[in-house]
Amino acid sequence: MREVYLDNAATTPLLPEVREAMIPYLGDVFGNPSSLHDWGDGSREAMETARDQVAQLIGADSDEIIFTGSGTESNNFAVKGLALAQQSKGKHVVVSAIEHFSVLHSAKTLGKWGFEVDEVPVDKYGVVDPEEVRKRLRKDTVLVSIMHANGEVGTIEPIKEIAGITSKLKVPFHTDAVAKAGTIPVDVRELGVDALSLAGNQFYGPKGVGALWLRKGVRIMPLLDGGIQEGGRRAGTENVPAIVGLGKAAELAKTDMESRVKRLTPLRDRLLKELPRKVGHVVVTGHPQNRLPGHASFCVEFIEGEAMLMLLNSKGIAVSSGSACTSRALKASHVLIAMGLPHELAQGSILLTLGIGNTPEDVDYVLEVMPPIVDRLRQMSPLYAKFTKTVKGGK
Amino acid sequence: MREVYLDNAATTPLLPEVREAMIPYLGDVFGNPSSLHDWGDGSREAMETARDQVAQLIGADSDEIIFTGSGTESNNFAVKGLALAQQSKGKHVVVSAIEHFSVLHSAKTLGKWGFEVDEVPVDKYGVVDPEEVRKRLRKDTVLVSIMHANGEVGTIEPIKEIAGITSKLKVPFHTDAVAKAGTIPVDVRELGVDALSLAGNQFYGPKGVGALWLRKGVRIMPLLDGGIQEGGRRAGTENVPAIVGLGKAAELAKTDMESRVKRLTPLRDRLLKELPRKVGHVVVTGHPQNRLPGHASFCVEFIEGEAMLMLLNSKGIAVSSGSACTSRALKASHVLIAMGLPHELAQGSILLTLGIGNTPEDVDYVLEVMPPIVDRLRQMSPLYAKFTKTVKGGK
Numbered sequence: 046m047r048e049v050y051l052d053n054a055a056t057t058p059l060l061p062e063v064r065e066a067m068i069p070y071l072g073d074v075f076g077n078p079s080s081l082h083d084w085g086d087g088s089r090e091a092m093e094t095a096r097d098q099v100a101q102l103i104g105a106d107s108d109e110i111i112f113t114g115s116g117t118e119s120n121n122f123a124v125k126g127l128a129l130a131q132q133s134k135g136k137h138v139v140v141s142a143i144e145h146f147s148v149l150h151s152a153k154t155l156g157k158w159g160f161e162v163d164e165v166p167v168d169k170y171g172v173v174d175p176e177e178v179r180k181r182l183r184k185d186t187v188l189v190s191i192m193h194a195n196g197e198v199g200t201i202e203p204i205k206e207i208a209g210i211t212s213k214l215k216v217p218f219h220t221d222a223v224a225k226a227g228t229i230p231v232d233v234r235e236l237g238v239d240a241l242s243l244a245g246n247q248f249y250g251p252k253g254v255g256a257l258w259l260r261k262g263v264r265i266m267p268l269l270d271g272g273i274q275e276g277g278r279r280a281g282t283e284n285v286p287a288i289v290g291l292g293k294a295a296e297l298a299k300t301d302m303e304s305r306v307k308r309l310t311p312l313r314d315r316l317l318k319e320l321p322r323k324v325g326h327v328v329v330t331g332h333p334q335n336r337l338p339g340h341a342s343f344c345v346e347f348i349e350g351e352a353m354l355m356l357l358n359s360k361g362i363a364v365s366s367g368s369a370c371t372s373r374a375l376k377a378s379h380v381l382i383a384m385g386l387p388h389e390l391a392q393g394s395i396l397l398t399l400g401i402g403n404t405p406e407d408v409d410y411v412l413e414v415m416p417p418i419v420d421r422l423r424q425m426s427p428l429y430a431k432f433t434k435t436v437k438g439g440k
Numbered sequence: 441m442r443e444v445y446l447d448n449a450a451t452t453p454l455l456p457e458v459r460e461a462m463i464p465y466l467g468d469v470f471g472n473p474s475s476l477h478d479w480g481d482g483s484r485e486a487m488e489t490a491r492d493q494v495a496q497l498i499g500a501d502s503d504e505i506i507f508t509g510s511g512t513e514s515n516n517f518a519v520k521g522l523a524l525a526q527q528s529k530g531k532h533v534v535v536s537a538i539e540h541f542s543v544l545h546s547a548k549t550l551g552k553w554g555f556e557v558d559e560v561p562v563d564k565y566g567v568v569d570p571e572e573v574r575k576r577l578r579k580d581t582v583l584v585s586i587m588h589a590n591g592e593v594g595t596i597e598p599i600k601e602i603a604g605i606t607s608k609l610k611v612p613f614h615t616d617a618v619a620k621a622g623t624i625p626v627d628v629r630e631l632g633v634d635a636l637s638l639a640g641n642q643f644y645g646p647k648g649v650g651a652l653w654l655r656k657g658v659r660i661m662p663l664l665d666g667g668i669q670e671g672g673r674r675a676g677t678e679n680v681p682a683i684v685g686l687g688k689a690a691e692l693a694k695t696d697m698e699s700r701v702k703r704l705t706p707l708r709d710r711l712l713k714e715l716p717r718k719v720g721h722v723v724v725t726g727h728p729q730n731r732l733p734g735h736a737s738f739c740v741e742f743i744e745g746e747a748m749l750m751l752l753n754s755k756g757i758a759v760s761s762g763s764a765c766t767s768r769a770l771k772a773s774h775v776l777i778a779m780g781l782p783h784e785l786a787q788g789s790i791l792l793t794l795g796i797g798n799t800p801e802d803v804d805y806v807l808e809v810m811p812p813i814v815d816r817l818r819q820m821s822p823l824y825a826k827f828t829k830t831v832k833g834g835k
Contacts, residue, residue: 050479055472056677064466071459071646077450080760081746082753084445114509114648117666117676147666147675154665158553246677251466253509253648253679268663270549271512271542272763280542281512282451282641284648287679351476358477365475368667 046361049407053339053400054196054224055365059290060249066293067251070286078283079274088285095292099256102295103222103241104232111257111275112288116223116244117147118268119257120190122279123219123240124151126265128160128188131217135185136160141173141192141202142383145368148190148221149379165191170332171200171384175207182214189218193231193241196224197368197380197396198331199340208237217263223247223255227298228337229306239263245287249401250294254287301401309339309399312408316341316397323416328390330381339399344386347429348422350394356418362411365396389428441756444802448734448795449591449619450760454685455644461688462646465681473678474669483680490687494651497690498617498636499627506652506670507683511618511639512542513663514652515585517674518614518635519546521660523555523583526612530580531555536568536587536597537778540763543585543616544774560586565727566595566779570602577609584613588626588636591619592763592775592791593726594735603632612658618642618650622693623732624701634658640682644796645689649682696796704734704794707803711736711792718811723785725776734794739781742824743817745789751813757806760791784823 050058070091076084078092093107100107113119128138140152142164152162163181167173173191182189189211194201204220211218219240222231226241227248233241240263244255259265259278271280298305313336321327326346345353350366357364367378381391397411423429445453465486471479473487488502495502508514523533535547537559547557558576562568568586577584584606589596599615606613614635617626621636622643628636635658639650654660654673666675693700708731716722721741740748745761752759762773776786792806818824 052472052475052477052479055475055480056470058470059466067466071454071462075451075453076758077447077641080447080450080758081749082447082758082760084447084758085450114513114679115664115676117664118509121664121666121675145666147664150665150675244677246472251679251681252677253682269510269512269516269542270545271516271540280516280545281510282639282647284509284646284679284682286646287648287682354476363471363475363477363479365477 047410049362049410050402051397051399051407051411052363052365054396054398056246056252057249057400058402059251060294060297062297063250063290063293067286067290070289074285078285079272088283091289092283092285095288098292098296099243102231102299103226103243103258104234105258106261108276109258109261111259111279112283112291113255113257113279114253114284116221116242116247116255119242119244119255120145120147120221120223121151122257122265122268123242124148124188124190125155126268127217127219127240127263128155129266130264131187135183135187137163137183137186139163139165139178139181139186139189141165141167143167143171143195143380144190144192145196145221145223148192152190167383169385171195171198171330171380172332173202173207175203175210178207179210182210182216186214186216189216191218191220192224193220193222194225194337195331195380197378197394198342198384199336200332201225201335201337204236204238212237224337227295228339230302233258233260245291245294248294248298251287251290254284254291256291305401306338308401312399312403312405313339313341315408316411319412320415323412324419328386330384330386330394341397341399343395344381344390345393345395345419346390347393347426347432348419349392352422353395353418356422357414360414360418362414366394367396442805444757444805445797446792446794446802446806447758447760449791449793451641451647452644452795453797454646455689455692457692458645458685458688462681462685465684469680473680474667483678486684487678487680490683493687493691494638497626497694498621498638498653499629500653501656504653504656506654506674507678507686508650508652508674509648509679511616511637511642511650514637514639514650515540515542515616515618516546517652517660517663518637519543519583519585520550521663522612522614522635522658523550524661525659526582530578530582532558532578532581534558534560534573534576534581534584536560536562538562538566538590538775539585539587540591540616540618543587547585562778564780566590566593566725566775567727568597568602570598570605573602574605577605577611581609581611584611586613586615587619588615588617589620589732590726590775592773593737593779594731595727596620596730596732599631599633607632620732622690623734625697628653628655640686640689643689643693646682646685649679649686651686700796701733703796704798707794707798707800708734708736710803711806714807715810718807719814723781725779725781725789736792736794738790739776739785740788740790740814741785742788742821742827743814744787747817748790748813751817752809755809755813757809760793761789762791
């Protein structure tokens with residue numbers, strides 16, 4: 046059976062070049078980078094090369110990069126750490142309604158600590174209106190956190206415009222770029238943000254490693270207290286092989302970005318155009334154009350996303366029905382609900398996220414396999430039966 | 441030149457068997473364990489095998505193991521998470537004066553949040569007296585955190601005796617076993633503790649992974665908010681290869697523990713006995729017998745630990761002068777100061793931590809190389825000049 050992995054939003058495979066770069070650090074070069082002897086030197090130098098590579102990917106200085114254990118950790122660190130470091134100035138925080146749970150739940154935790162959290166709504170495409178952010182800014186606002194691109198619907202947010210507003214008012218602005226950094230160009234200076242999260246396993250690097258870019262001079266409170274690693278801002282023995290892998294993945298992403306985008310975009314556009322036509326009663330979710338290059342997401346009427354996922358899996362196709370981080374909770378996505386989709390429709394959510402390993406033939410296969418699967422599920426759907434009855438009755 | 445790595449307390453090398461176990465998860469088996477399709481299954485199953493292996497190492501149930509990104513994260517999670525989860529009952533926390541900074545600084549952060557932190561002193565060997573813990577317990581004590589073994593001086597603490605006291609008063613008791621788990625037997629039921637931290641890179645497993653064992657029914661507040669991984673207690677895409685490596689290392693540690701201890705103990709004992717004799721003016725730090733099997737630590741009078749470290753390094757020998765986590769801070773160790781050593785002597789701290797790769801010949805080499813190095817440094821030491829003058833003057 047053909048195997049087609051279309052769940053690159055959940056995690057990407059590791060590139061062979063990245064794995065090769067990591068292997069020595071799982072072998073002879075094992076020293077603790079904090080050690081003062083030669084065994085530490087090899088690890089430390091490799092880590093600093095990786096720091097340069099990550100900095101170059103996003104137009105930053107190396108000493109502004111703090112390595113973390115995941116995109117989730119970067120987001121927790123940024124949201125809690127920035128808010129707590131500024132709390133003498135106020136306790137008001139602004140986030141969007143469609144943030145990843147690592148941002149939303151961190152904000153919720155801030156709520157327990159006496160912070161007030163305002164959620165900015167989004168339009169039907171999942172776009173944040175910068176004016177809606179402006180309206181919510183107050184004298185005691187100490188943090189704005191709006192994501193760069195949404196991993197569930199692919200929509201890219203107007204970060205530069207929002208930063209134009211926050212920077213005038215000198216409110217620290219963090220953006221969760223986990224779904225975007227390494228996929229399309231990100232330049233922190235051009236964006237004008239103060240902090241940015243990214244994760245290795247979103248652009249063919251390893252799991253277990255992320256980074257927080259923090260503009261020089263911005264104060265943050267550590268999430269992990271202890272040793273003086275990462276300039277005293279993130280304690281713990283550094284995960285050298287994963288950090289080396291993140292660096293290599295960042296280097297490759299920068300070099301190959303243009304060609305990757307050129308390959309993925311037409312494949313995505315075919316899915317966005319042909320899948321609704323072939324399946325019927327399908328809504329594209331997220332912005333029609335301004336979206337991640339490999340990201341096609343839909344809601345299929347009258348059936349449940351998980352059922353589609355399982356049947357596609359039986360045909361060798363991996364997709365998801367929402368964020369992997371909450372897949373087992375089987376709840377309607379807060380992102381789709383915030384975009385105004387009815388609960389029933391949101392249950393039919395399906396994400397097809399392409400990666401650099403995918404081919405036009407993969408797309409052909411999905412377009413061939415999916416319509417009969419949806420038909421089969423609809424035959425069993427009481428909602429669909431009710432719908433067809435109504436339509437016939439109305440004739 | 442001979443190469444002798446004697447800094448296993450900073451980090452251990454990865455065993456080849458552990459690396460082999462990890463490799464598939466840096467290749468074909470790359471799925472996100474939270475994904476519902478076949479690509480996720482392989483990762484998820486491997487992770488659950490690792491959870492069993494870690495549980496078996498410490499006599500726990502699998503569902504009590506929470507994977508983290510490091511020993512430091514496990515300690516931050518335990519100290520902050522347990523205290524915050526119980527804060528309605530009180531805001532008093534007890535730690536020892538010689539905890540790792542990931543515990544001490546986490547307690548300091550609790551201090552900023554209105555907690556009162558009591559530090560239990562230690563004796564000249566670095567041993568905590570359980571009675572000193574008992575004296576500090578109050579009605580509003582919500583957490584005791586005392587380490588299982590100290591990574592700087594090797595002393596093993598009377599955890600079972602302390603747990604006997606805390607459990608009667610129903611105060612949650614966490615022990616940082618990062619320096620000990622995987623090295624000598626640990627059984628959480630026998631110990632009677634409520635939470636225990638461990639880390640992969642302390643027993644020939646990978647960096648970037650640790651675990652917190654948490655007794656069933658004990659409440660904790662997450663440190664990393666977000667997705668529902670690890671039962672909603674530790675969000676973030678799981679570092680599958682590192683988790684697999686931790687599991688394999690745990691399995692090997694359990695199988696080989698007895699033979700490892702038998703090999704390391706006599707090597708350690710030779711160092712503890714012969715180094716002071718050969719070098720002169722050397723104090724063994726930590727408990728003379730009740731200490732980690734591979735752990736030899738000393739204070740050498742009249743010279744600085746870092747200078748010895750550098751010269752030993754030039755002879756191919758890796759040692760450290762304290763905790764790797766703070767090596768670059770170049771301050772006298774809080775552990776040695778708490779044990780009552782004068783600042784001057786504490787500056788001469790040197791740790792030789794043996795691993796399963798070391799041989800009797802390695803010990804011979806160190807015992808041969810070290811005396812002339814110390815002599816050379818002493819010739820340059822104003823403190824030594826003063827000392828010899830006084831001695832001569834006293835004749």
